[in-house]
Amino acid sequence: MTDYAIELVGISKRFGAVQANRNVSMKIAKGSIHGIIGENGAGKSTLMSILYGYYQADAGSIHVGGRETRIRNSHEAIALGIGMVHQHFMLVDTFTVLENIVLGAEGGLLLKDGLARARDHLKALNREYALEVDPDAVVGELGVGLQQRVEILKALYRGADVLILDEPTAVLTPQEADHLFRILRALKEQGKTVILITHKLREVMDITDAVTVMRGGEVVGNVATTDVDKETLADLMVGRKVSLRVDKAHREPGAPVVTVRGLGLTDARGVKLLDNLNFEVRAGEIVGIAGVAGNGQSELLEVLAGMQTPSCGEIVYKGETLTGTRSRRPRPALWREKGIGHVPEDRSREGLVKAFSAFENAILGYHREKTVRKGPLYARRTLIERTRDFIEQFDIRPANPLLRVGLMSGGNQQKVVLAREIHADPDLLLVGQPTRGVDIGAIEFIHKRLVELRDQGKAILLVSVELEEIMALSDRILVMAGGQITGEVAGKDATAKELGLLMGGHKH
């Protein structure tokens, strides 16, 4: 007989009109790594929030270690030995690792005793799971991978036996992800139970023992990982056959649309964020920028979109030098009018206003255009009409132009941004992380649209931390490391190994 760490029976939860979970049941074996996969909006996060006490289920029961329990808040979850590592870390940047770990569990009136005890405990944990975290490092100065390990330590320090990780590899480099998996395996060996929420099939196949597939708030499959393959899981997730490959015919690129010469960006502390970049993007080609997050790709996109002023160098767009021109109007507005579209990396904080309805977001950035107005006011009906078109063409759900965008899933939010930018018919489209946090069904769709645009003769600059995506879409790949371009590879010849080396800063 198997012992179950967690059993969920018939969990249902609804938010207003949205049924986030419907009669969800699953059993998670003690000492296993259990994957929960599903598209965005499949109800994975809601389910875990119920397990961690953030929400109360409308119906159903939770059994922890064989006993039925009610979890009303995260304190009760922690007391039951459930720990959670959030996608967005809950750390105080200016505190040391040790201080962050005792935060909320200081143990006594005086900090000193608690800290000393924590230090010993931490040493043991560090050794046991090969976490390699320095307790005296300031958290803000650590890399993302290390910060994540601090979160894991935090949960372990609070006595977690069951560890929930929400999309843990979304922010990691392949190497960091590998390290994380080693840690997870070590945890498993020590008898801990790990719940891994993800939408990456490769991870599920690599590391989990069992997997639960969710779709539309329901469980559509509970299987042992050894019994399935990637394709079966993908089909289960989206409920239909999907192709993970991108069909792309060869196309001879046209004239350069944008040429960048000697582009540099230096921040206030004198750190070179962009260092002497030279490249061009031509009509009808997708140029991919590969690199580990934080190596200047974000800054490059922002500079090209006019959101930041480069410190040196020039940007020539369709024969016109954009840099150095002075204008009273903000540059993103001017450049957008010239035909530079921008799908920003951080769609929820830049590309959209979550509090606004879909039809208002459909004109963000294009809100000055005369076509959206009738006299001095917005032509509301025209806007709603346009949004309906977006919804239809991009299969945005829920199909309600008046819905607040914040209530949509990540994939649908991304489709709103993409629909808007494509509608403007740009000659150069800057695309940042087009499929981050986006479900497989939508990824396929977004990739197709990007290739279509390329075939129409648009120039596309694609920044992504997903190597597979870069390799599948790009005609040429530029690799960035430390703000510099460390190499260029033709899309069809690229191998992950070669790109990986370049991403590590090995120049060609």
Place this chain on the structure above:
Amino acid sequence: MKFGQPSTLPRWASLTILPVLNLAAALLVTALVTWMIGEDPWECLKLLVSGAFGYGEGIGYTLFYTTSFIFTGLAVATAFHAGLFNIGGEGQAYIAGLGVTLTVLAFDHTLPAPVLMPLAILAAMAFGAAWAFVPGWLQARRGSHIVVTTIMFNFISYSVMLYLLSHHLIEPGSQNPTTREFGQAAWMPAMHDMAAVLGFDLPSTPLNASFILAIVASVVFYLVVWHSRWGFELRTVGVNEKAATYAGMSVSTVIIVAMCFSGALAGLSAVNELMGSTHRMNVSFTNGVGFVGIAVALMGRNHPVGIVLSALLFGALTQGGLELSFEKPVITREMILLIQGLIILFCGALENLFEPFIAPLFKRKD
């Protein structure tokens, strides 16, 4: 209710039931205090309501106060939509009074009313806007916090106005720091006079054409904020500066312009007061109208309909409270302030106090 959790109430309920419950709670605590000082709460409430709405004159005064509160409420809401907390409505209204006074004193014997009045109204808006421009500019370009600067600008306006009134604008030979009476050309048409023209007989009150201006301003406010390009930029900057930058909006321009509009709206309350009622300027004629505007905007949830309704509530409290304090000497002006304070506390600060209790009533059945 945990922060960030989606509200479980339907929108209409959170806009109607919650404010009513909050108001009831505030009145309940007031009743308790009234009872503790030995008065009959029920009788006091009746006096208050009848003082505000019970007879024609009372209604006129209530609407007169309401007018000023609508202006300052809209002023606070404008800034709030840009993510700014304009505490300086008081000072902006005060300085706007200077604009009115200077214009009127200069031209009231030379220009006819149809020219002078719009000119004085524009002067009020311009002066109010100018007084709000400086904190707005400091916020947008230098990062000085708007709350701090607008509070300081209130104090500066008090001192400036006291100096000007007692040294330069004072009526020659007068002992009181007030200006001379404005010429008739600068008197806002009183509501009872306008009604008389149409054949209605209304009691004589300070209620004047500014009330119509306030309603027009509310409608314009709605259209501008929710249906115009500038309103779109205003709201975008207010909730997400990063998205505003991405969309090619100039965040600092929006902030500065929002503050100017805010100041201009606050300035219109001076028109109601000076050109509509007192017909001369005196020291601290604003009498807290800018601060009440904060409560009005807060309770009205920065929407013109809510602002008009909550301005009416505060107008009624002011008028009814005055009547009440005539009748009951124990109920002082401070008591009325207490009621206002409680309403602000319950409607603003404790906005969601009752939500968890009534949420189950609205739970959908599966």
